[in-house]
Amino acid sequence: MSLEQLQKEWNRDGVTVCEDKNLIQVRLETPTSSCSIYLNGAHVSSFIVNGVQQFFLSEKSAYEPKKAIRGGIPLIYPQFGPGNIQTHGFARNMQWSIKSTFSEGNGTIGIKFELKDDDYSRNIWPNSFRALYSVILHPAHLELRFSNKNTDIKPWNYQLAFHTYYSISNIQNVHVEGLSQYEFIDKMKKAQKFTESRQNVTIQEEVDRVYVSIKPDTPIVLVDQSNQHKIILKSENLNDAVVWNPWVDKSKAMADFGDLEYPNMICIEAGQIEKPKLLSPGEKQCHKHFIFPSSKQSPSL
Numbered sequence: 001m002s003l004e005q006l007q008k009e010w011n012r013d014g015v016t017v018c019e020d021k022n023l024i025q026v027r028l029e030t031p032t033s034s035c036s037i038y039l040n041g042a043h044v045s046s047f048i049v050n051g052v053q054q055f056f057l058s059e060k061s062a063y064e065p066k067k068a069i070r071g072g073i074p075l076i077y078p079q080f081g082p083g084n085i086q087t088h089g090f091a092r093n094m095q096w097s098i099k100s101t102f103s104e105g106n107g108t109i110g111i112k113f114e115l116k117d118d119d120y121s122r123n124i125w126p127n128s129f130r131a132l133y134s135v136i137l138h139p140a141h142l143e144l145r146f147s148n149k150n151t152d153i154k155p156w157n158y159q160l161a162f163h164t165y166y167s168i169s170n171i172q173n174v175h176v177e178g179l180s181q182y183e184f185i186d187k188m189k190k191a192q193k194f195t196e197s198r199q200n201v202t203i204q205e206e207v208d209r210v211y212v213s214i215k216p217d218t219p220i221v222l223v224d225q226s227n228q229h230k231i232i233l234k235s236e237n238l239n240d241a242v243v244w245n246p247w248v249d250k251s252k253a254m255a256d257f258g259d260l261e262y263p264n265m266i267c268i269e270a271g272q273i274e275k276p277k278l279l280s281p282g283e284k285q286c287h288k289h290f291i292f293p294s295s296k297q298s299p300s301l
Protein backbone atom coordinates (compact mmCIF):
# COMPACT_ATOMS: atom_id res chain seq x y z
CA MET A 1 0.00 0.00 0.00
CA SER A 2 1.29 3.48 -0.82
CA LEU A 3 1.96 6.12 1.84
CA GLU A 4 -1.06 8.11 0.59
CA GLN A 5 -3.35 5.08 0.86
CA LEU A 6 -2.10 4.33 4.37
CA GLN A 7 -2.62 7.94 5.40
CA LYS A 8 -6.12 7.96 3.99
CA GLU A 9 -7.01 4.76 5.79
CA TRP A 10 -5.37 5.34 9.18
CA ASN A 11 -4.73 9.03 9.91
CA ARG A 12 -7.03 10.30 12.67
CA ASP A 13 -6.75 12.31 15.89
CA GLY A 14 -3.55 11.14 17.58
CA VAL A 15 -2.45 8.88 14.68
CA THR A 16 -0.27 10.07 11.79
CA VAL A 17 1.26 7.89 9.10
CA CYS A 18 4.36 9.45 7.54
CA GLU A 19 7.64 8.67 5.86
CA ASP A 20 10.80 8.82 7.93
CA LYS A 21 14.27 7.85 6.67
CA ASN A 22 12.62 6.25 3.63
CA LEU A 23 10.53 3.93 5.80
CA ILE A 24 6.84 4.14 6.68
CA GLN A 25 6.31 5.25 10.25
CA VAL A 26 3.23 5.73 12.42
CA ARG A 27 3.24 8.42 15.09
CA LEU A 28 0.91 8.23 18.09
CA GLU A 29 0.30 11.26 20.22
CA THR A 30 -1.51 12.22 23.42
CA PRO A 31 -1.26 15.70 25.00
CA THR A 32 1.60 14.47 27.25
CA SER A 33 3.25 11.60 25.35
CA SER A 34 4.15 10.39 21.89
CA CYS A 35 5.69 7.38 20.23
CA SER A 36 6.80 6.37 16.74
CA ILE A 37 6.66 2.93 15.17
CA TYR A 38 8.14 1.83 11.83
CA LEU A 39 6.13 -0.75 9.90
CA ASN A 40 9.50 -2.36 9.24
CA GLY A 41 9.71 -4.69 12.24
CA ALA A 42 6.74 -2.95 13.96
CA HIS A 43 9.70 -1.23 15.53
CA VAL A 44 8.95 1.34 18.25
CA SER A 45 11.73 3.88 17.75
CA SER A 46 10.73 6.67 20.09
CA PHE A 47 8.74 7.12 23.30
CA ILE A 48 8.52 10.61 24.77
CA VAL A 49 6.76 11.50 28.02
CA ASN A 50 6.54 15.12 29.15
CA GLY A 51 9.19 16.05 26.60
CA VAL A 52 11.70 13.39 27.76
CA GLN A 53 12.87 10.78 25.24
CA GLN A 54 13.02 7.38 26.96
CA PHE A 55 14.70 5.35 24.22
CA PHE A 56 18.18 5.23 22.78
CA LEU A 57 18.57 5.10 19.01
CA SER A 58 22.03 4.70 17.51
CA GLU A 59 23.26 7.36 15.13
CA LYS A 60 24.75 4.53 13.09
CA SER A 61 21.52 2.54 12.77
CA ALA A 62 20.50 1.26 9.36
CA TYR A 63 17.02 2.20 8.14
CA GLU A 64 16.39 -0.28 5.36
CA PRO A 65 13.69 -2.83 4.63
CA LYS A 66 14.64 -6.26 6.01
CA LYS A 67 17.26 -4.76 8.37
CA ALA A 68 16.89 -4.36 12.12
CA ILE A 69 17.00 -0.87 13.60
CA ARG A 70 19.59 -0.35 16.37
CA GLY A 71 17.70 1.16 19.28
CA GLY A 72 14.10 1.62 20.43
CA ILE A 73 12.33 -1.73 20.69
CA PRO A 74 13.34 -4.43 18.23
CA LEU A 75 10.71 -7.15 18.54
CA ILE A 76 12.45 -10.49 18.88
CA TYR A 77 10.37 -13.38 17.51
CA PRO A 78 10.13 -16.37 16.98
CA GLN A 79 13.63 -17.08 18.30
CA PHE A 80 15.88 -15.25 20.72
CA GLY A 81 18.80 -17.55 20.11
CA PRO A 82 21.19 -19.12 19.94
CA GLY A 83 19.11 -21.61 17.97
CA ASN A 84 18.35 -23.07 14.59
CA ILE A 85 17.59 -19.85 12.78
CA GLN A 86 19.17 -16.40 12.70
CA THR A 87 19.75 -14.82 16.11
CA HIS A 88 16.76 -12.81 17.24
CA GLY A 89 14.48 -14.24 14.57
CA PHE A 90 12.93 -12.41 11.66
CA ALA A 91 9.96 -10.39 12.99
CA ARG A 92 12.17 -7.33 13.41
CA ASN A 93 13.15 -7.52 9.72
CA MET A 94 9.69 -7.90 8.22
CA GLN A 95 7.07 -5.42 7.09
CA TRP A 96 4.06 -5.55 9.42
CA SER A 97 0.63 -4.31 8.36
CA ILE A 98 -1.75 -2.10 10.30
CA LYS A 99 -4.89 -3.92 11.48
CA SER A 100 -6.65 -1.24 13.51
CA THR A 101 -6.29 1.88 15.61
CA PHE A 102 -8.24 2.27 18.81
CA SER A 103 -8.67 4.09 22.08
CA GLU A 104 -9.35 2.36 25.38
CA GLY A 105 -10.40 5.56 27.16
CA ASN A 106 -8.33 7.54 29.69
CA GLY A 107 -6.58 9.37 26.88
CA THR A 108 -5.00 6.25 25.36
CA ILE A 109 -4.33 5.76 21.70
CA GLY A 110 -3.43 2.35 20.34
CA ILE A 111 -2.47 0.68 17.11
CA LYS A 112 -2.52 -3.01 16.24
CA PHE A 113 -0.08 -4.54 13.74
CA GLU A 114 -0.25 -7.95 12.12
CA LEU A 115 2.38 -10.32 10.75
CA LYS A 116 1.76 -13.66 9.05
CA ASP A 117 4.16 -16.20 7.63
CA ASP A 118 5.14 -15.65 4.02
CA ASP A 119 7.75 -17.07 1.62
CA TYR A 120 10.51 -15.06 3.33
CA SER A 121 9.65 -16.30 6.84
CA ARG A 122 8.94 -19.91 5.78
CA ASN A 123 12.30 -20.01 4.08
CA ILE A 124 13.87 -19.28 7.47
CA TRP A 125 11.35 -21.02 9.75
CA PRO A 126 8.96 -23.53 8.16
CA ASN A 127 5.91 -22.81 10.30
CA SER A 128 2.63 -20.95 9.83
CA PHE A 129 1.71 -18.31 12.35
CA ARG A 130 -0.29 -15.16 12.88
CA ALA A 131 1.14 -12.51 15.22
CA LEU A 132 -0.66 -9.41 16.47
CA TYR A 133 1.23 -6.61 18.19
CA SER A 134 -0.54 -3.70 19.86
CA VAL A 135 1.33 -0.60 20.90
CA ILE A 136 -0.81 1.42 23.30
CA LEU A 137 0.28 4.90 24.22
CA HIS A 138 -1.03 6.12 27.58
CA PRO A 139 -0.60 9.70 28.84
CA ALA A 140 2.49 8.65 30.83
CA HIS A 141 3.32 5.05 29.96
CA LEU A 142 3.58 2.57 27.11
CA GLU A 143 1.81 -0.77 26.91
CA LEU A 144 2.83 -3.52 24.51
CA ARG A 145 0.67 -6.57 23.80
CA PHE A 146 1.88 -9.41 21.66
CA SER A 147 -0.19 -12.43 20.74
CA ASN A 148 0.58 -15.23 18.36
CA LYS A 149 -1.42 -18.13 17.02
CA ASN A 150 -0.27 -21.39 15.51
CA THR A 151 -2.02 -21.51 12.11
CA ASP A 152 -0.08 -24.62 11.11
CA ILE A 153 -1.08 -28.29 11.23
CA LYS A 154 1.90 -29.19 13.45
CA PRO A 155 3.05 -27.84 16.81
CA TRP A 156 5.98 -25.44 17.07
CA ASN A 157 7.62 -23.39 19.77
CA TYR A 158 8.80 -19.82 19.99
CA GLN A 159 10.71 -17.30 22.06
CA LEU A 160 9.88 -13.62 22.34
CA ALA A 161 11.57 -10.47 23.65
CA PHE A 162 10.95 -6.75 23.72
CA HIS A 163 14.59 -5.79 23.19
CA THR A 164 14.32 -2.26 24.59
CA TYR A 165 17.23 0.19 24.41
CA TYR A 166 16.87 2.86 27.13
CA SER A 167 18.50 6.24 26.94
CA ILE A 168 20.55 7.01 30.06
CA SER A 169 22.77 9.89 31.20
CA ASN A 170 25.80 7.63 31.59
CA ILE A 171 26.15 3.93 32.37
CA GLN A 172 28.12 4.88 35.50
CA ASN A 173 25.05 6.63 36.90
CA VAL A 174 22.57 3.79 36.52
CA HIS A 175 21.60 0.64 38.30
CA VAL A 176 18.86 -1.93 37.88
CA GLU A 177 16.68 -3.03 40.80
CA GLY A 178 14.46 -6.07 41.13
CA LEU A 179 16.87 -8.77 39.97
CA SER A 180 18.34 -9.72 43.34
CA GLN A 181 18.37 -13.48 44.10
CA TYR A 182 17.37 -14.42 40.58
CA GLU A 183 19.43 -16.87 38.60
CA PHE A 184 20.96 -15.60 35.39
CA ILE A 185 22.61 -17.16 32.35
CA ASP A 186 25.87 -15.30 31.84
CA LYS A 187 26.50 -15.17 28.08
CA MET A 188 29.91 -13.65 28.83
CA LYS A 189 30.85 -16.79 30.77
CA LYS A 190 29.92 -19.62 28.40
CA ALA A 191 26.25 -19.43 29.40
CA GLN A 192 26.95 -20.66 32.92
CA LYS A 193 24.29 -19.96 35.53
CA PHE A 194 24.88 -17.79 38.60
CA THR A 195 22.67 -16.15 41.21
CA GLU A 196 22.47 -12.37 41.43
CA SER A 197 23.56 -11.27 44.90
CA ARG A 198 23.28 -7.51 44.39
CA GLN A 199 20.22 -5.39 45.20
CA ASN A 200 21.43 -2.82 42.69
CA VAL A 201 22.89 -4.25 39.49
CA THR A 202 25.53 -1.89 38.10
CA ILE A 203 27.53 -2.23 34.88
CA GLN A 204 31.29 -1.77 34.62
CA GLU A 205 32.12 -4.01 31.66
CA GLU A 206 30.42 -5.84 28.80
CA VAL A 207 27.31 -7.45 30.27
CA ASP A 208 25.03 -9.94 28.53
CA ARG A 209 22.78 -11.80 30.95
CA VAL A 210 19.43 -13.53 30.84
CA TYR A 211 17.78 -13.39 34.28
CA VAL A 212 15.34 -16.29 34.42
CA SER A 213 12.07 -17.30 36.02
CA ILE A 214 11.23 -13.84 37.30
CA LYS A 215 8.11 -13.95 39.44
CA PRO A 216 5.01 -12.46 37.82
CA ASP A 217 4.34 -8.95 39.13
CA THR A 218 8.00 -8.35 40.01
CA PRO A 219 8.80 -4.88 38.69
CA ILE A 220 12.27 -4.26 37.30
CA VAL A 221 13.42 -0.70 37.87
CA LEU A 222 16.05 1.20 35.91
CA VAL A 223 17.37 4.05 38.07
CA ASP A 224 19.43 6.91 36.65
CA GLN A 225 20.83 8.69 39.68
CA SER A 226 22.17 11.73 37.88
CA ASN A 227 18.76 13.01 36.80
CA GLN A 228 16.54 11.17 39.31
CA HIS A 229 14.93 9.36 36.41
CA LYS A 230 13.36 5.95 36.96
CA ILE A 231 11.74 3.56 34.53
CA ILE A 232 9.58 0.83 35.99
CA LEU A 233 9.03 -2.26 33.85
CA LYS A 234 6.27 -4.78 34.35
CA SER A 235 5.31 -7.82 32.32
CA GLU A 236 2.62 -10.46 32.04
CA ASN A 237 3.39 -13.97 30.78
CA LEU A 238 7.08 -13.21 30.20
CA ASN A 239 9.43 -15.06 32.54
CA ASP A 240 12.87 -13.66 31.73
CA ALA A 241 14.77 -10.38 31.47
CA VAL A 242 17.97 -9.63 29.57
CA VAL A 243 20.43 -6.97 30.70
CA TRP A 244 22.89 -5.99 27.97
CA ASN A 245 25.53 -3.36 27.40
CA PRO A 246 28.16 -3.97 24.68
CA TRP A 247 30.89 -1.86 26.32
CA VAL A 248 34.07 -1.00 24.38
CA ASP A 249 35.13 -3.90 22.13
CA LYS A 250 31.69 -5.12 21.10
CA SER A 251 30.62 -1.55 20.31
CA LYS A 252 33.55 -1.29 17.92
CA ALA A 253 32.63 -4.62 16.33
CA MET A 254 29.05 -3.59 15.53
CA ALA A 255 28.77 -1.73 12.22
CA ASP A 256 25.45 -0.13 13.14
CA PHE A 257 26.48 1.18 16.57
CA GLY A 258 28.82 4.06 17.42
CA ASP A 259 32.09 3.22 19.18
CA LEU A 260 31.32 5.74 21.93
CA GLU A 261 27.58 5.25 22.28
CA TYR A 262 27.64 2.45 24.86
CA PRO A 263 27.71 4.72 27.96
CA ASN A 264 24.41 6.27 26.88
CA MET A 265 22.30 3.12 26.59
CA ILE A 266 21.27 0.01 28.42
CA CYS A 267 19.06 -2.78 27.12
CA ILE A 268 16.61 -4.30 29.54
CA GLU A 269 14.58 -6.83 27.62
CA ALA A 270 11.46 -8.53 28.89
CA GLY A 271 11.16 -11.91 27.24
CA GLN A 272 10.27 -15.56 27.13
CA ILE A 273 13.70 -16.97 26.50
CA GLU A 274 14.90 -19.83 28.69
CA LYS A 275 11.80 -21.96 28.23
CA PRO A 276 10.30 -21.48 24.77
CA LYS A 277 6.51 -21.71 24.58
CA LEU A 278 4.96 -24.61 22.72
CA LEU A 279 1.90 -23.88 20.62
CA SER A 280 -0.32 -26.67 19.27
CA PRO A 281 -2.22 -26.13 16.01
CA GLY A 282 -4.90 -23.48 16.59
CA GLU A 283 -3.47 -22.48 19.97
CA LYS A 284 -2.73 -18.87 20.93
CA GLN A 285 -0.64 -17.13 23.62
CA CYS A 286 -0.60 -13.49 24.74
CA HIS A 287 2.18 -11.52 26.43
CA LYS A 288 2.21 -7.99 27.81
CA HIS A 289 4.87 -5.49 28.75
CA PHE A 290 4.52 -2.06 30.38
CA ILE A 291 7.06 0.79 30.55
CA PHE A 292 6.41 3.44 33.21
CA PRO A 293 8.89 6.33 33.17
CA SER A 294 8.94 8.64 36.14
CA SER A 295 11.13 11.57 36.96
CA LYS A 296 11.06 14.80 38.92
CA GLN A 297 9.18 16.27 35.95
CA SER A 298 6.37 13.73 36.28
CA PRO A 299 5.84 13.11 40.00
CA SER A 300 2.46 11.47 39.46
CA LEU A 301 4.08 8.07 38.83
Ligand SMILES: O=P(O)(O)OC[C@H]1O[C@H](O)[C@H](O)[C@@H](O)[C@@H]1O
Binds near residue numbers: 208244
Ligand atom coordinates in the same frame (compact mmCIF):
# COMPACT_ATOMS: atom_id res chain seq x y z
O1 LIG B 1 23.08 -7.38 17.29
P1 LIG B 1 21.76 -7.89 17.77
O2 LIG B 1 21.32 -9.14 17.09
O3 LIG B 1 20.71 -6.83 17.74
O4 LIG B 1 21.99 -8.29 19.29
C1 LIG B 1 22.41 -7.40 20.25
C2 LIG B 1 22.44 -8.11 21.61
O5 LIG B 1 21.11 -8.43 21.94
C3 LIG B 1 20.88 -9.18 23.13
O6 LIG B 1 20.84 -8.42 24.24
C4 LIG B 1 21.78 -10.38 23.29
O7 LIG B 1 21.71 -10.93 24.60
C5 LIG B 1 23.20 -10.04 22.95
O8 LIG B 1 23.97 -11.24 22.93
C6 LIG B 1 23.30 -9.36 21.59
O9 LIG B 1 24.63 -9.05 21.29
